[in-house]
Amino acid sequence: MNALKVETEKKIIEAAKEVFVEKGLQGARMQEIADRAGINKALLHYYFRSKDKLFDAIFENIMSQMFAVVAENIRTDMSLPELLGAFVEFYNDFFQMNPFYPQFIFHEIWQNPDRLSEIMKSQQIAPAEIVEKIQQKVPAINNSDLTAEHMIANVLGMTLFPHIARPLFQRVFFNNDNDKYSRFLSERTDFLKELMTGALMGATSSEMNNKPDEDF
Amino acid sequence: MNALKVETEKKIIEAAKEVFVEKGLQGARMQEIADRAGINKALLHYYFRSKDKLFDAIFENIMSQMFAVVAENIRTDMSLPELLGAFVEFYNDFFQMNPFYPQFIFHEIWQNPDRLSEIMKSQQIAPAEIVEKIQQKVPAINNSDLTAEHMIANVLGMTLFPHIARPLFQRVFFNNDNDKYSRFLSERTDFLKELMTGALMGATSSEMNNKPDEDF
DNA sequence: GTCTATATGGCGATAGAC
DNA sequence: GTCTATCGCCATATAGAC
Incomplete structure (x- = not known):
């Protein structure tokens, strides 16, 4: 049947x-x-x-689920702080619901980066678009040490780290208390969203050491 | 012989x-x-x-090598920005020399967090000491949303992300150009070290939304 | 479609000669 | 200490009945 x-x-x-x-x-x-x-x-x-084909299906399934939201967010006309805040919020919710995903994904990044960037393409995720968007919305960034790539690394790093390092970080700083750590993560969503706004507003004024961006 | x-x-x-x-x-x-x-x-x-015993030896070897430097840094009397800057510099150098280590370590964090925190203990790494040190050096943090734990997550996240995500990040934002990415990483060391100083100096003045820290 | 039984191969581990 | 040869298990994968 x-x-x-x-x-x-x-x-x-x-x-x-x-x-x-x-x-x-x-x-x-x-x-x-x-x-x-x-x-x-x-x-x-x-x-x-085969086992491999089953794995492929699972991986594709998970990554599509994730990238669909990412792609959708990129295409809205939110301000940059709003956009970054939306990312922070989504990733925090998504990984609180699926705590194993971050390590799973990073593992695959190292085992098979090609497949992953293929999936990104098929999901219409164009990194160049993101960089452009940042450069348009924060024009001061072009004369700054804080390139768009650094900014992306900052946001993703601060957002993802507590998830990817969870078992150790929770044990070491939160007595391995699951509830306490969940509250830390939720609190952190707000913390980071505020930080996005503050840091971006500060970026235009707090720059004095300009370097020619010969590399990028 | x-x-x-x-x-x-x-x-x-x-x-x-x-x-x-x-x-x-x-x-x-x-x-x-x-x-x-x-x-x-x-x-x-x-x-x-056995394979397991060989793995144990390797893992212990690598982690001791890393934690020895961490422990040494903690015990100096550097200022907090200097201390954080030292961490940033060490991790960046260490992981540029050993690009596979971050993923390897995070994998183990999920497979066997107990062993890892045992190794930390045996290497005399006491997380509580670090938190205390931050709270002493940045007294304003006690009335702030930016708890010491958040600060640690920020620094580690921003520092480690470009390493743990390297194969994808390099491909997607740097055309998979190894040299370009290495330069990005070196440049980032300086960038983050400056950020440490700036952010910490700002932390004392830029706080208005105090919450009672009921949880920590 | 779903099951039981079995084939096939690979890998960790050991025996034993040198 | 170092090698060749081999054991024994376990996991993927298939055959074939129902």
Whole structure:
């Protein structure tokens, strides 16, 4: 029956997501995926021909989900602080709901960067657009040490770090208290959104050491 | 002969470092380690009894190397901007020399956070000391949204992000040009060091929205 | 579509000669 | 200490009944 088939496929995808995301491609076991999906190994291979193909499907699924929101945000006409704030908020929510995603994604960045940038293209994410947008909205940046690339690295770094380093950071600074850390992360969303506004307003005035930007 | 034994062990460690760091524990193959060391698999097991034990040795080796510098910096009497600047500089140099380390370390943070915090203890890294130091040197922080934990997350995030995201970030914003990206990273060291000074001086004056810090 | 049973290959680990 | 040869397991993948 077709409805059953769809149900099974969904169960497989959900189970595979969990296992791959927590253990990685190499660490994951088809047996465990089958168990969590409530089926047997053979059926996995019936739906997806191989472990690799199953992994591809999962990865594509997750990244599309993420990039869809990113692409949508870029195309709005928000002010830059609003735009950056929207990113901060989205990533914080998204990764609080899916704590394993950041490490999973960074792992893939190192194992297979090509595929990832392919997915970005297919999702219409054009980094050049983002850089341009920043340069238009903050013209002072062109005479500044703070290039658009630095700014992007700052925002992404400050936003993502507490998620990617969570198990250690939570243990070391928050007594491994999950609730406390969740509150820290929520509080941090507001903190960073305010910082975006403040830092960008300051950027126009606080620059004196201009360098010719020979490299970029 | 003993000198030979030492030589072999060194070669194994160097080879194992490369393979484990690039592929992770699960992805690494004892065969590949043996090949790169110029020996055979059996000899690997003669020196280190199992793959796990070999991995442990490598991991301990790398983390000790890193934490030794961190611990040393913490114990100096530098001003806070100097201290943070020293961290930025060290991490940037260290990870430019060893580009795979960040992903390797973050992977382990998720696979085995306990062992990592054990190693920190054995290296005399006490996070509480760092927090205290910040609170002493920047008294205004106690009445601010910018808690010490946020500040640490900011500095580490901005510093580490370009390293952990390198393959994608370099591809997407720097045409995958290695030299250009290296220059970006070096330039960024200076950029962040200046930022440390500026941001910390600003922290005392730019605060108006005080909240009682009920949680921390 | 879903299952049980089995094939196939690869990898960590050991035996034993030198 | 170092090698060759091999064991034994485990994980992916397939065959074939229902």
